[in-house]
Amino acid sequence: MSTVIDMTNEDTVLVAMESTACEPHHAALPELSGVSSITSQSETAEISEKQQLRVYLKVRPFSEEELKSSEDQGCVVLEDSETIALHAPKGSATMKSSEKGIGQQVYKFSFTQIFGPTCTQAEFFDGTISSQVHDFVHGKNALVFSYGVTNAGKTYTIQGSQKDPGILPRALEVVFKHISGHQYEHMDLKPYLSSDVQKLDSEQLKVEKNAKAALFSLLKEEPEPTKSSRNRSSTSSVSSLSFSSVSYDHTADSVDGMVEGHCLYSVWVSFYEIYNEHVYDLLQLAHTSKTKRRLALRVCEDSTGSSYIRDLRWVNVQNAEEASKILRVGNKNRSAAATKMNQSSSRSHSIFTIKLIRMEGDVVQGLSDLSLCDLAGSERCNKTKTFGERLKEAGNINNSLLILGKCIAALRNNQGCRMKMSYIPFRESKLTRLFQGMFCGRGRASMIVNINQCASTYDETLHVMKFSAVARQVLQVIPQRSLESLAPRLVGLDGKPLLKNGIIDDHAVDDYLSEEELLDGDEADMSILPQEELMSLVESLRVKLLAERRKNLLQEIQIRKEMGDAMLQQIMEAEELHSRQMVDLKESYEEKMDSTFDMYKEALKEHAYQCALERLEEDYIPVEEYNEEQERVKELEKLVRELEEKCQHCGPPQLMQDNSMQTNPVPATEESERFKMLYKEKCAVEKLCVEKQERISELNETLQEAGESYLEKLAEVQNLQNRLSNQEQKIECLQSDVMAKEKEIIHLRQEIAKLSNDSVGPSRQRCGLLVNIKESMTPQSTGSLCRTIKKSVRATTSLRKKPS
Numbered sequence: 001m002s003t004v005i006d007m008t009n010e011d012t013v014l015v016a017m018e019s020t021a022c023e024p025h026h027a028a029l030p031e032l033s034g035v036s037s038i039t040s041q042s043e044t045a046e047i048s049e050k051q052q053l054r055v056y057l058k059v060r061p062f063s064e065e066e067l068k069s070s071e072d073q074g075c076v077v078l079e080d081s082e083t084i085a086l087h088a089p090k091g092s093a094t095m096k097s098s099e100k101g102i103g104q105q106v107y108k109f110s111f112t113q114i115f116g117p118t119c120t121q122a123e124f125f126d127g128t129i130s131s132q133v134h135d136f137v138h139g140k141n142a143l144v145f146s147y148g149v150t151n152a153g154k155t156y157t158i159q160g161s162q163k164d165p166g167i168l169p170r171a172l173e174v175v176f177k178h179i180s181g182h183q184y185e186h187m188d189l190k191p192y193l194s195s196d197v198q199k200l201d202s203e204q205l206k207v208e209k210n211a212k213a214a215l216f217s218l219l220k221e222e223p224e225p226t227k228s229s230r231n232r233s234s235t236s237s238v239s240s241l242s243f244s245s246v247s248y249d250h251t252a253d254s255v256d257g258m259v260e261g262h263c264l265y266s267v268w269v270s271f272y273e274i275y276n277e278h279v280y281d282l283l284q285l286a287h288t289s290k291t292k293r294r295l296a297l298r299v300c301e302d303s304t305g306s307s308y309i310r311d312l313r314w315v316n317v318q319n320a321e322e323a324s325k326i327l328r329v330g331n332k333n334r335s336a337a338a339t340k341m342n343q344s345s346s347r348s349h350s351i352f353t354i355k356l357i358r359m360e361g362d363v364v365q366g367l368s369d370l371s372l373c374d375l376a377g378s379e380r381c382n383k384t385k386t387f388g389e390r391l392k393e394a395g396n397i398n399n400s401l402l403i404l405g406k407c408i409a410a411l412r413n414n415q416g417c418r419m420k421m422s423y424i425p426f427r428e429s430k431l432t433r434l435f436q437g438m439f440c441g442r443g444r445a446s447m448i449v450n451i452n453q454c455a456s457t458y459d460e461t462l463h464v465m466k467f468s469a470v471a472r473q474v475l476q477v478i479p480q481r482s483l484e485s486l487a488p489r490l491v492g493l494d495g496k497p498l499l500k501n502g503i504i505d506d507h508a509v510d511d512y513l514s515e516e517e518l519l520d521g522d523e524a525d526m527s528i529l530p531q532e533e534l535m536s537l538v539e540s541l542r543v544k545l546l547a548e549r550r551k552n553l554l555q556e557i558q559i560r561k562e563m564g565d566a567m568l569q570q571i572m573e574a575e576e577l578h579s580r581q582m583v584d585l586k587e588s589y590e591e592k593m594d595s596t597f598d599m600y601k602e603a604l605k606e607h608a609y610q611c612a613l614e615r616l617e618e619d620y621i622p623v624e625e626y627n628e629e630q631e632r633v634k635e636l637e638k639l640v641r642e643l644e645e646k647c648q649h650c651g652p653p654q655l656m657q658d659n660s661m662q663t664n665p666v667p668a669t670e671e672s673e674r675f676k677m678l679y680k681e682k683c684a685v686e687k688l689c690v691e692k693q694e695r696i697s698e699l700n701e702t703l704q705e706a707g708e709s710y711l712e713k714l715a716e717v718q719n720l721q722n723r724l725s726n727q728e729q730k731i732e733c734l735q736s737d738v739m740a741k742e743k744e745i746i747h748l749r750q751e752i753a754k755l756s757n758d759s760v761g762p763s764r765q766r767c768g769l770l771v772n773i774k775e776s777m778t779p780q781s782t783g784s785l786c787r788t789i790k791k792s793v794r795a796t797t798s799l800r801k802k803p804s
């Protein structure tokens with residue numbers, strides 16, 4: 001049974017994106033209410049209009065391939081024009097989680113309006129942004145962004161196909177229809193910074209015209225696009241935008257009132273993309289070159305704090321066809337750049353902006369802009385298996401979408417309690433930095449959520465829906481300003497404000513030199529101020545800077561402290577979790593050990609039982625056999641008993657006689673004779689046996705004696721052998737002694753010979769030496785030496801004789 005969670009209820013909405021909660025950072029929200037530098041003065045008195053952020057859902061139809069590959073599993077169910085239910089398909093992460101008790105199987109979401117798969121582009125345009133386009137032509141700013149996973153139909157919704165153009169061509173058509181006959185044909189008034197207008201001189205005008213011609217010339221070389229190729233430029237209507245199919249409801253204008261008679265309008269467009277947190281102009285000529293690296297543009301803030309892209313190309317367009325050409329050039333550049341960088345264009349956010357300048361005579365009365373943003377696919381990194389560059393790219397896409405989500409969540413939180421405002425991280429990504437103003441009252445934003453109904457992308461689609469559920473709760477505060485207050489500042493070719501009725505507007509100059517511009521040093525032109533003012537301005541800025549730094553430092557300390565506390569908390573929680581896990585682990589191991597022990601016990605029992613069974617099988621005698629045996633034994637016992645009885649009565653011959661009579665009835669005399677004979681024989685045999693037995697015992701005794709004597713002899717032999725080996729050892733010793741003695745004898749003989757040789761020397765000396773020898777060799781010593789020698793010689797000769 002599936003549980004239904006109603007996402008339309010604010011309390012139950014899951015906050016899909018995290019929000020960074022800290023003290024409000026006012027510096028990050030400069031002049032949120034500001035539309036232009038001039039308007040900020042009289043805003044307090046104006047009435048503000050509050051309304052929920054409009055979030056539209058568009059469900060793409062299945063493609064043929066998707067139907068073939070069973071993507072249709074009834075995941076998306078449209079309940080009514082505002083409510084949709086998502087049913088988790090089998091195998092999806094959501095289903096798996098819900099089976100584990102986490103999350104639900106069915107989610108419901110509500111939208112401003114839902115457009116089903118059969119809805120046409122015209123119906124979609126009329127039901128969604130057509131009112132915003134009408135506001136735009138009447139001087140209000142608008143932002144439309146499409147959000148969804150890759151292949152959900154975002155580009156199709158914005159650009160459309162040849163047959164069925166999307167909201168962008170339709171918006172352009174509406175704009176040109178609205179201003180037709182009131183178009184300012186020159187292009188000397190050009191958008192400048194975020195919301196100003198620059199007057200071009202003749203030279204700049206020439207440059208502008210040449211640049212536009214060069215851009216259009218790029219399309220002349222372009223071959224007809226093939227229908228089959230799947231990329232933005234081919235799938236979109238841009239390849240050959242024909243607005244003939246765009247229907248335009250003129251009644252809308254009749255309600256709002258047509259263009260005032262003396263007003264003139266000038267339309268400018270820009271087209272850029274944000275890829276890897278870099279802004280690239282899609283209308284720069286250099287981008288078409290294959291080798292040249294694309295130049296990233298800088299995002300800056302003007303005096304009102306509104307963001308703009310420095311050096312972004314704005315092209316003047318006189319009709320919808322020219323606008324379509326610009327879109328084609330941009331798409332061409334985009335796919336060329338994507339190919340060169342080996343990326344898919346769906347990995348970048350592309351933004352097409354239309355600026356409408358309204359003039360009365362020579363005076364610029366108003367400037368409004370309409371931006372259509374085709375966001376990159378919202379799939380998460382873990383799903384897309386990205387590595388290296390792709391991971392960085394995915395990280396950047398996800399980061400900017402995450403920041404967008406954070407901003408939306410923070411905006412939603414802030415509207416609840418004014419005392420506890422969250423920091424809105426607009427400045428953390430280029431995308432949110434550029435659209436900050438639109439979320440803060442500078443215009444109206446709306447969101448188009450694109451989804452497909454495929455089961456394989458269900459989890460990502462659910463993620464998109466959760467994000468939109470948060471966005472839906474954002475309240476937009478749009479000040480109802482008079483057109484007068486929307487008048488942009490007109491600046492000269494060097495960016496200096498032009499004279500207004502011959503007098504420099506001092507107030508405008510002050511506004512122009514905003515704090516941020518001066519610090520940044522990018523766009524502010526300080527040369528227009530006197531030196532003293534500049535000095536004092538610098539001084540005041542220095543003081544402000546110091547104060548700001550101090551504030552930032554305190555804020556940083558606070559944040560660090562909070563982070564430290566949070567980390568400590570986390571560590572403690574992790575520790576607790578760890579110890580809990582350890583206990584669990586211990587318990588589970590103990591359980592495992594117990595079960596293993598039981599298992600072994602069981603195995604032993606089983607083994608013992610098996611052994612017993614085997615033994616039983618070995619000893620097993622069939623019952624029948626056993627019974628037969630028993631019977632036989634009984635019979636034999638009975639027979640024995642009978643015979644014994646007979647023996648007792650008749651004596652041995654009769655017993656034999658009776659026995660034989662039972663078995664073989666023969667004549668009595670003959671049998672008795674035979675029995676007698678047999679008895680005799682038996683007695684003789686018994687006697688013989690006794691004799692033999694006696695003989696055997698005698699022989700045994702003799703054998704025993706012989707054995708004993710043999711053992712004795714054996715011991716003697718052993719003894720003799722031992723003695724023999726001892727003698728041999730002794731002989732060896734003696735032989736070595738003899739050898740030594742022989743050597744001694746030889747030595748002595750040599751000495752004697754030497755002595756006798758020496759005696760041949762001088763007589764005096766000879767007498768002396770002889771005397772000495774005679775003294776040293778006393779009769780006793782000479783005798784003992786001779787005896788020893790004789791003894792040794794005798795021993796040697798006897799030993800030599802012995803072995804032989």
Ligand SMILES: Nc1ncnc2c1ncn2[C@@H]1O[C@H](COP(=O)(O)OP(=O)(O)OP(=O)(O)O)[C@@H](O)[C@H]1O
Pocket residue numbers: 059060061117148149150151152153154155156157235345346376377450
């Ligand atoms: N309403 C629709 N009717 C018919 N086909 C559609 C519709 N919406 C989208 N498609 C088709 O679905 C495919 C994907 O659409 P698209 O390229 O607009 O998706 P995407 O979300 O922009 O994808 P990516 O993020 O990759 O650019 C295209 O072939 C497009 O023609």
